[in-house]
Amino acid sequence: MIVLAEKYPTINLDPTWLTDFFNIDPRIAYYINLPILLFCLFLIGIVSWLITKKLIVNAIHKLFLKTKMTWDDLLIEKKIFDKLAYIIPAVLVIFTVPSILVEYPKISSYIVTLSMIVILLVIIWTIIALLAVFDVILSKSLIFKDKPITSYIQVLNIVVYFVGGILILSLLLGKSPFYFLGAMGAMTAILLLIFKDTILGFVASIQMSVYDMVRVGDWIAMPKYDADGDVMSINLSTVKVQNWDKTITTIPTYAFITDSFKNWRGMSNSGGRRIKRAIYLKVSSFCFCDNQMLEQFKKYTLIRDYILQKEIEIKKSNSSLIDNESNPVNMISLTNIGVFRVYAENYLLSNPKINTEMTTMVRQLDPTSKGMPLEIYCFSYEKEWEKHEVIKSDIFDHLLTITSQFQLEVFEEPTGRDFRNIGRVPNQKASVASVYSQY
Numbered sequence: 001m002i003v004l005a006e007k008y009p010t011i012n013l014d015p016t017w018l019t020d021f022f023n024i025d026p027r028i029a030y031y032i033n034l035p036i037l038l039f040c041l042f043l044i045g046i047v048s049w050l051i052t053k054k055l056i057v058n059a060i061h062k063l064f065l066k067t068k069m070t071w072d073d074l075l076i077e078k079k080i081f082d083k084l085a086y087i088i089p090a091v092l093v094i095f096t097v098p099s100i101l102v103e104y105p106k107i108s109s110y111i112v113t114l115s116m117i118v119i120l121l122v123i124i125w126t127i128i129a130l131l132a133v134f135d136v137i138l139s140k141s142l143i144f145k146d147k148p149i150t151s152y153i154q155v156l157n158i159v160v161y162f163v164g165g166i167l168i169l170s171l172l173l174g175k176s177p178f179y180f181l182g183a184m185g186a187m188t189a190i191l192l193l194i195f196k197d198t199i200l201g202f203v204a205s206i207q208m209s210v211y212d213m214v215r216v217g218d219w220i221a222m223p224k225y226d227a228d229g230d231v232m233s234i235n236l237s238t239v240k241v242q243n244w245d246k247t248i249t250t251i252p253t254y255a256f257i258t259d260s261f262k263n264w265r266g267m268s269n270s271g272g273r274r275i276k277r278a279i280y281l282k283v284s285s286f287c288f289c290d291n292q293m294l295e296q297f298k299k300y301t302l303i304r305d306y307i308l309q310k311e312i313e314i315k316k317s318n319s320s321l322i323d324n325e326s327n328p329v330n331m332i333s334l335t336n337i338g339v340f341r342v343y344a345e346n347y348l349l350s351n352p353k354i355n356t357e358m359t360t361m362v363r364q365l366d367p368t369s370k371g372m373p374l375e376i377y378c379f380s381y382e383k384e385w386e387k388h389e390v391i392k393s394d395i396f397d398h399l400l401t402i403t404s405q406f407q408l409e410v411f412e413e414p415t416g417r418d419f420r421n422i423g424r425v426p427n428q429k430a431s432v433a434s435v436y437s438q439y
Helices: 002-007 016-022 026-066 071-077 080-084 087-100 105-140 149-173 177-186 188-194 196-210 265-269 291-297 301-319 336-349 385-406 416-420 432-436
Strands: 219-222 227-234 238-243 248-252 273-281 361-364 372-380
Touching: 026 071, 026 080, 026 087, 071 080, 071 105, 080 105, 087 105, 105 149, 149 177, 149 196, 149 227, 196 248, 227 248, 273 385, 291 301, 301 336, 336 361, 336 372, 336 385, 372 385
Parallel strands: none
Antiparallel strands: 219 227, 227 238, 238 248, 273 372, 361 372
C-alpha cells in the first residue's frame, strides 16, 4: 500500500492540522484524525454509488425498456446493473485510500483488502444473476426446452462459488489461490463425501439428457416414491413431480438412473390412449343361436351384414353334411357369445372417438372362476385423462347393458341380500349351493 501511496499524490490530511488549529497533543490528534478520514472515505463511497445508481443505472434501464427485445428486460428484472453499481465505490476507495490514509498504512491495507473482497462478492453476485437469466432464456428456447438446463446452471453456480471462495480466502490470508487448490486436492475424499449427492445428480442429469429419459412436462409414474404425475422441474439434486391429487413429490435426480419408473411420453406422442378392460361373462349363459335369435340380431345394424353372410356360409356348409337334420350336433351354428364379440368389435370400429388405425380388437381370455373375460382393447383419440375416462365409461356402459339382448349374463358374486333370500327360493330346499348355482 506504501507503493500505491508513492504513485499517487497524497492529500495533506495528516494530524498536524489538528495540533496547529486546536493546540492538541500530536498523539491525541493522530487518533482523532482517523475517524474524520474514514468518514470522508464513507462519503466518497456513498456519493459515487448515488451518482452511479441514479444517473448511469437508471439511464441504462430506460434504454433497455424501450427496446423490443425481451432478454434485456430480464437483466433489469434480475437487477444486474444495480449489483454492478456497488463496484464503482469500491474501486474509488481502493484508489483514494492510500493517499487519504497515508499516515495509517495498516488500516489503509485492511480497507483496500476489504474493498477488493467487496468487488469479488459483487462479481460473484452478478455472475449468479446472469446465470439465472441464461436459465430463463434457454428454458424458453425450443431447442433446450426439454433439456435439464437448470441442473447445468446449478453446477456452474457451484463452480462460481468455489472459485470466488478461494479468491476471497487468498486475499484474506495473503496466499496464492494455487495454495488452496493444492490443499483441496489433499481433501478430495472429504469433498467427494460432502458433494456426493451433487456429483450423482450432475451425472444423472447428463445421462437423462443424453438418453432423453425424462423431460419437464412428462407424465411419469414411480411407485417407489409414490409419484404419479407431471414433471415440474429437473434440478441438480431433485426432480419435482406434481401428482394428480395436486401434491408434489420430490425425488433425487440420481434415482432415475438407479430405480425403475414409467414414462408416459410415448402414449402422449402417439395417436391415442389405450383402453384395456375385460367384461366377465358367465359361461353357463353361452348357447347356440336359434332362428328366432338370429332374426332378432338382424335388426342390429352393426351385425346385420355379418349375420346374413354367416347364414349363407353355414347353410352351404351344413348342406354337405349327411343326415344333418337328424343330428344337430353335426351342424355348424352361431353362438351368442361369438355374435356379441363381433358386435362389440364393430361397435368400437364405428365409434368416432376410437382411433381405428391403431390396434382395435375384442378377444377372449382364459376362463376363470369368475367366468370368461371378454377383453376390450383399443385406443381413444383423447389422451387427456378426464375425457379418456368418459369415452371408456360410455363404451362399457353400452356393452354391459346390451349383453342381456344376446342372452348373456355378466358375472356377479353373491351379496348378503342373496344369502338372506336363501329360504325364499320356491319349490326347493334352501342351500348355499342353490344360491351359487344362480351365479
